[in-house]
Amino acid sequence: MRLFQILIYMLALTIGGCLAFQHNIQFPHRSPKQLQYIEKVSESTPGVDFVSKGTPSSNPALNKQGKALFKTNCASCHNKNMKDDLVGPALNGVAARWKDYPEEDLYEWIRNSQSLVESKHPKGVSIWKEWNKAVMAPFPNLSDEDIAAILFYIEETSG
Numbered sequence: 407m408r409l410f411q412i413l414i415y416m417l418a419l420t421i422g423g424c425l426a427f428q429h430n431i432q433f434p435h436r437s438p439k440q441l442q443y444i445e446k447v448s449e450s451t452p453g454v455d456f457v458s459k460g461t462p463s464s465n466p467a468l469n470k471q472g473k474a475l476f477k478t479n480c481a482s483c484h485n486k487n488m489k490d491d492l493v494g495p496a497l498n499g500v501a502a503r504w505k506d507y508p509e510e511d512l513y514e515w516i517r518n519s520q521s522l523v524e525s526k527h528p529k530g531v532s533i534w535k536e537w538n539k540a541v542m543a544p545f546p547n548l549s550d551e552d553i554a555a556i557l558f559y560i561e562e563t564s565g
């Protein structure tokens with residue numbers, strides 16, 4: 407009877423040892439909990455916000471703000487890769503395309519594109535016609551700071 411107990415005990419030790427050994431091969435020095443923590447920290451470390459593959463942003467906070475606003479307001483119609491058209495045109499280099507007009511015109515377009523079309527703004531009318539008079543949604547609630555952040559994000563993402 408005693409021998410039987412010792413055998414069971416040894417068997418349990420062997421199985422336990424194997425499991426611990428396997429775990430050690432997968433994660434030599436870190437428990438799964440530690441690994442999760444490390445991933446979380448690197449995601450949220452300020453100052454290490456990457457725009458696209460490996461390019462650090464020149465202003466991570468502004469980039470982040472612009473990205474969030476772009477995602478909620480614009481990404482349904484404008485491709486987030488900034489290169490391909492979607493419901494609306496690709497936005498890479500958009501500021502340069504509006505450079506012949508005061509900066510406020512582009513801000514006004516984003517806030518209410520149809521008001522520019524109605525006032526016969528040459529750039530506004532031409533892009534509207536080019537896109538078969540599809541109406542871009544108005545965003546009266548976006549502040550100048552919001553739009554500046556979105557344009558900054560577009561610029562950095564365009565590369």
Ligand code: HEC
Pocket residue numbers: 476479480481482483484493494495496497500503515516519533534535537538539540541542543545556
């Ligand atoms: C419902 C779809 C839709 C949404 C949402 C949308 N757009 Fe547009 N956007 C368009 C369309 C379509 C055009 C093409 C012009 C037109 O037909 O009015 C356009 C054109 C533009 C242009 C002019 C592009 C150029 O080459 O001159 C800019 C800038 C722009 N959008 C920015 C934005 C921003 C910034 C947002 C988010 C705040 C946004 N759009 C959200 C549909 C949309």
